Amino acid sequence: MMNPFLLPLDREELLKRLSARGAPHGGMMPGTMKPPAQPPDPQTVWKSLRPTGGSPSSATADVPLVIYVHIPFCISRCSFCGFYRNRTDDAAIEEYVQRLLVEIDRVADEGVFTKKPVEVVYFGGGTPTALTADQLRRTVGRLHERFNIAPDCEFTIEGRLFAFDDDRVRSCLESGVNRFSFGVQSFETELRRSLGRRLSREDTLARLARIKEICGDRIALVADLIYGLPGQTQEDWMERNVKTVHLESALDGVDLYSLKVFPGSPIAKRVQEEGNWSEEDRLARHAEASDYLAVQGWKQLSTTHWGRNALERNLYNTYAKIGVDMVPFGCGAGGFIGDWSIMQEGDLAKYRTAVDAGLKPIDMVMQSPPTRRDSIRFTRMTDLGYFDPSKIPETDISPIIDNWTQAGVWTPVGRSPRDRRFRLTRLGEFYQTKLNSLLTGFHMAAHASALDKMRMMSAGIASKLKG
Ligand code: SF4
Known part of the structure; x- marks a missing residue:
């Protein structure tokens, strides 16, 4: 079956692929984006939130x-x-x-x-x-x-x-x-x-x-x-x-x-x-x-x-x-604490009513899918313009390494055969968001169940056919 994470080597096809929306992505992994049966109550969730990485009094927490x-x-x-x-x-x-x-x-x-x-x-x-x-x-x-x-x-x-x-x-x-x-x-x-x-x-x-x-x-x-x-x-x-x-x-x-x-x-x-x-x-x-x-x-x-x-x-x-704790204030503010994303009321009248009622003016909270943490791990590197496979040791990315090098999105900079670090080229920088999405998808597919892999491959092929 075709590997949806390989990039076309033909330049025109490559740019078409990297600029297209909706490539195989971790967030599309079947089974990872199930909506909750009952939407969580924003006020209850807010009251349960604490700074990540230690107790509220910890000054050494790393997040x-x-x-x-x-x-x-x-x-x-x-x-x-x-x-x-x-x-x-x-x-x-x-x-x-x-x-x-x-x-x-x-x-x-x-x-x-x-x-x-x-x-x-x-x-x-x-x-x-x-x-x-x-x-x-x-x-x-x-x-x-x-x-x-x-x-x-x-x-x-x-x-x-x-x-x-x-x-x-x-x-x-x-x-x-x-x-x-x-x-x-x-x-x-x-x-x-x-x-x-x-x-x-x-x-x-x-x-x-x-x-x-x-x-x-x-x-x-x-x-x-x-x-x-x-x-x-x-x-x-x-x-x-x-x-x-x-x-x-x-x-x-x-x-x-x-x-x-x-x-x-x-x-x-x-x-x-x-x-x-x-x-x-x-x-x-x-x-x-x-x-x-x-x-x-x-x-x-x-x-x-x-x-x-x-x-x-x-x-x-x-x-x-890169997934820090961000406490939101104000109408339309977005935040993130631990695994929860928070969207505050975006309408001024609703914001006013909530504040006057003594509430944290939150419109919606959502618990992030497991893919977010993986995406962040890749973002930490690719946004800085590099990729180091040794930081994702549980995933063997060798099936795409040579193809991505040939496609010109990154170039090896390791100093020994065992040092497999890459620097994004200007092309890779320009499409960093898409490459990050593909890497996350590849990582998720590598750890998915056989059934999910089949579904993901089909989704990738379908999006290719559409795109
Ligand atoms: S419309 Fe407002 S938010 Fe948008 S760019 Fe202009 S000043 Fe900024």
Whole structure:
């Protein structure tokens, strides 16, 4: 029977396969995703949760503790975004912040997650930078007062440069924030405007420089950029974005993402009408940008993220992928503790009602399938751009090693015949998520029952026939 985890050696077929959705995956393993007969009660589950890896008083537990705070308001909707929820409204934001503080206090009063040091705090959204200086000071300050925020905690405020004025910047700096992550997306003025961004290229760069001037080396400045946008040329991507990051910006870190088109987002229509870059073009630009930053001395911290200096650690993005405990706060926040994933109420009215009723505002909890732990083991390696089979000793991956090497997704870097480590190539980095999924699927299939193996092979062949 055909092995669904082998990759085509023909380039066109290979890219088609790696860019297709729905390959054989651990999460598809028959028998691993059975829905519970009775949905678990979120409040009961919440009360049972404890930090993973030790007692709540343990300061040595090895699973990092993260706090995630969601601010579900935006000044306007960006055309590429699939996460827009609520338009900024001064009164609504203040009301929201007050409830957020109640939620923070209530979890702190429970005393379960307050003893272990918090290694990462992340304010995401939405647009956390839309909070006023006073609101930022109150929320950031409350977390510092009520939780054991580690001295070297990475504390990030995400958002937009527009309206993030000096008062807000100083408020964050004085309250204990040490990282800003901005969704710059592009340094090209016209392109920015087409995305719904208001600042010009010049204003964006000037604003970054001003924030750096205020904060110095006390805060890491990080930005996301997107390539493959409608109307963007490949030359401009390199010349007016990637090179700008290095030569003209005050950034300490950068994420370079290939455009992901969310169905129903405003940009989806443009992509449909105008088309966008081919898979080969995206791949080539990923490789070119990565090589350029590497030559300029930037350190690659993941398959998509680079740091210019030691200020940028990229801990949140790394931890979010490798299964740490993440305590969620706010409307629409997602978290994960132990084997439970937690999704908080995404509707503002429901969030308000739950907080006012004295509840943790959770909409849904789900116990993860056993495949998640395996997927995390592979993610820990592939997201850092390597794979070491000796870290998964119970699975013999030799049936795919040579094929994957020939397909060009990784290259051997072991120093002896027994050292079978691999480094992902630029191609492998670009398709890291898919490769991770395939590795997890391969691992699960290797340990599945004979019947499940048959089912999985059939699923793989069916998806191949469809794809
Ligand atoms: S990209 Fe950010 S600011 Fe823009 S709509 Fe999405 S969540 Fe809001």
